[in-house]
Amino acid sequence: MTDHDAHAASLRHALADELQRVGELHSPQWRRAVERVPRHLFVPEFFRWTDGPNGVTLWAPVSGDHDPDRWLELAYRDETWVTQLDRHITPHDVTEPVSGDPTSSSTLPGLVVRMLEYLAVADDTTVLEIGTGTGYSTALMCDRLGDGRITSIEVDPGVAANAAAALRRAGFAPNLVNGDGLDGVPGRAPYDRVIATCSVRKIPRAWLDQTRSGGRILVTVTGWLGGYGLAMLDMGDDGVAEGRFLPGTVSFMIARPQAPSPISDDQMSTAFKALTEATSRAAVVGPDIRQDWAGTFVTQLALPAAQVKTISIDGGPLITYYVDTATGSAASLTPEPGGGWTVRQSGRIRLWDDAESAVAIWRRAGSPEIDQFRIRTDGHEQRVWLDTDDGPVSWSLR
Numbered sequence: 001m002t003d004h005d006a007h008a009a010s011l012r013h014a015l016a017d018e019l020q021r022v023g024e025l026h027s028p029q030w031r032r033a034v035e036r037v038p039r040h041l042f043v044p045e046f047f048r049w050t051d052g053p054n055g056v057t058l059w060a061p062v063s064g065d066h067d068p069d070r071w072l073e074l075a076y077r078d079e080t081w082v083t084q085l086d087r088h089i090t091p092h093d094v095t096e097p098v099s100g101d102p103t104s105s106s107t108l109p110g111l112v113v114r115m116l117e118y119l120a121v122a123d124d125t126t127v128l129e130i131g132t133g134t135g136y137s138t139a140l141m142c143d144r145l146g147d148g149r150i151t152s153i154e155v156d157p158g159v160a161a162n163a164a165a166a167l168r169r170a171g172f173a174p175n176l177v178n179g180d181g182l183d184g185v186p187g188r189a190p191y192d193r194v195i196a197t198c199s200v201r202k203i204p205r206a207w208l209d210q211t212r213s214g215g216r217i218l219v220t221v222t223g224w225l226g227g228y229g230l231a232m233l234d235m236g237d238d239g240v241a242e243g244r245f246l247p248g249t250v251s252f253m254i255a256r257p258q259a260p261s262p263i264s265d266d267q268m269s270t271a272f273k274a275l276t277e278a279t280s281r282a283a284v285v286g287p288d289i290r291q292d293w294a295g296t297f298v299t300q301l302a303l304p305a306a307q308v309k310t311i312s313i314d315g316g317p318l319i320t321y322y323v324d325t326a327t328g329s330a331a332s333l334t335p336e337p338g339g340g341w342t343v344r345q346s347g348r349i350r351l352w353d354d355a356e357s358a359v360a361i362w363r364r365a366g367s368p369e370i371d372q373f374r375i376r377t378d379g380h381e382q383r384v385w386l387d388t389d390d391g392p393v394s395w396s397l398r
């Protein structure tokens with residue numbers, strides 16, 4: 001064993017200790033996988049978050065070429081390492097910090113193993129993974145269950161090719177597919193487990209069709225307002241999956257086909273004009289509800305087709321706009337000098353009335369955390385609900 005290999009092995013051991021200490025890692029089998037899978041082969045280069053001027057986030061490239069010891073240590077940190085920005089920029093493409101939106105990464109190892117523990121696998125469990133990313137989580141599953149039981153699909157061709165190469169280098173040979181994971185991988189179905197490391201607004205019917213009855217689906221449910229909840233659903237005999245949200249503040253990048261089309265300048269100016277002419281009232285709930293994890297989730301359930309933007313016009317106050325581009329409905333929330341907010345609403349859907357009703361129900365129920373919500377889907381209608389003293393309250397997405 002070279003010094004480099006010995007160092008990497010000791011870093012893996014330390015990572016496993018750390019994950020066990022913080023309560024993410026429990027089973028000896030997953031511990032063995034963490035100790036064996038060389039994460040550094042899956043993150044030969046990545047981006048590190050840094051502060052840019054005026055509070056802008058920049059991403060600095062890190063690779064083994066410049067400072068191998070530092071890179072190796074970072075590779076085994078319990079941190080998410082971003083590997084692609086804006087769907088095309090890789091660390092290889094840049095020498096200086098750059099701006100961009102993360103579009104692929106190696107997920108935080110603590111979260112990866114937490115999700116793997118939730119899968120509750122046996123030695124012969126078959127798994128479909130959506131979002132291969134770097135291939136690190138795929139490799140952990142191959143180590144634990146064997147290559148032949150793992151299928152992983154990645155939408156981005158470049159990301160998929162890098163993952164395939166890294167998995168080969170690390171000695172793993174799962175069934176890899178480059179394509180849209182929302183369709184699943186029917187050729188190898190049914191699976192005992194489906195695990196997604198990208199989030200979805202709506203759980204696709206294909207996943208239900210491809211999960212064995214009694215099997216499990218683990219996926220982060222999101223939307224377009226930045227709310228997230230990690231959901232664990234068990235598959236019934238009737239083609240319906242039902243389950244609950246798990247504790248914690250888990251977020252993943254949204255599955256690419258379910259990302260919203262951005263609000264266009266035209267849509268925004270139509271909304272501005274309609275809102276200028278709209279009547280106003282004092283808001284009961286302010287946009288600062290977004291500072292609350294479950295509050296954001298509730299707002300998103302109530303406004304499933306809305307997007308949010310915060311804009312200051314001509315140096316004025318920061319105004320928060322909610323816009324539903326499908327119907328052109330909009331709401332604006334303007335801060336008042338003495339505190340509180342004024343809301344204006346336009347269009348067919350009174351967006352903020354709906355948001356306030358949902359938040360009122362949630363508050364009356366004691367502002368429960370995300371793990372008090374439940375979920376059920378037949379692939380057509382996805383229902384999320386909360387049991388309250390007045391009975392269940394649910395929100396549907398079709």
Ligand SMILES: C[S@@+](CC[C@H](N)C(=O)[O-])C[C@H]1O[C@@H](n2cnc3c(N)ncnc32)[C@H](O)[C@@H]1O
Nearest residue numbers: 104106131133134137154155181197198255256
């Ligand atoms: C957080 S990363 C995956 C992390 C990965 N499990 C790891 O350990 O490296 C999410 C990945 O999901 C992929 N993705 C997004 N939408 C997808 C889709 N519809 N089907 C398959 N993969 C998708 C992204 O390209 C990205 O690589």
